[in-house]
Amino acid sequence: MSMEKLKAAATKMLLQAYAPYSHFPVGAALLTSEGKIYSGCNIENASYGLTNCAERTAMFTAIAAGERHFAALLIINSRPKIITPCGACRQVLSEFCPPQMPIYLTTNQTEQLVSTTVADMLPGAFAAEDLHDD
Template sequence: MIPQTLYQAATKMLTRAYVPYSHFPVGAALLASNGQIYQGCNIENAAYGATNCAERTAFFAAIAAGQQDFQALLITGTTQDVIFPCGTCRQVMSEFCAPTMPVYLTNQAGKCRQLTVAELLPGAFSAEDLKHAK
């Protein structure tokens, strides 16, 4: 089942995506523990490495606002099937979210797949790994 409030917030961001090169808009909505929703869209750049994904845009907006406790993330796009986050976004999720936090992968046709952060990135590299470095 698609969480409608998050879906509507992520869908709104599709129109704000800056995608002159790929024409592949993505929207994201991140639910913080205080009930605040942080939205993100992908923002491309002619120097592709400077492009930022919708998921990271939402996370960075939340963190810049002082929030680091999250309950859910929803990602949507205009794809035929549900949209999955890239590897970099998965790593950012693992940095700031509990492994059990739900991530809703959706599209504009109403498809939805719910996974956890751990299911999206099993064996994630974490701060714990740095503590054991010698």
């Protein structure tokens, strides 16, 4: 899968974002291990706590479709500054993605691409094995 296809899918989501309160559209494209792309946008709500971020929208769509193995995530926003996932998104990513899975961050106003990993985004993540006493 080319980086261009992943970026194009995420960029398309900027137009689908529902961000009437923040005016901060974000798009995400999640690549499965099999090469399929699931994309998402942020969806805001007047009750701010009910807002869903682009990366969780993409992840939840993939999970609902039966996907469980992921290879990469690209997140794009429409401002000059590159952003990183919020804490809730980082926790969700750590639940479903391998620790060394790449996360690419960019904007539609620059060619800059920052690369990180799930583990680098959330060191010491709370995981399923933390729920057990053994």
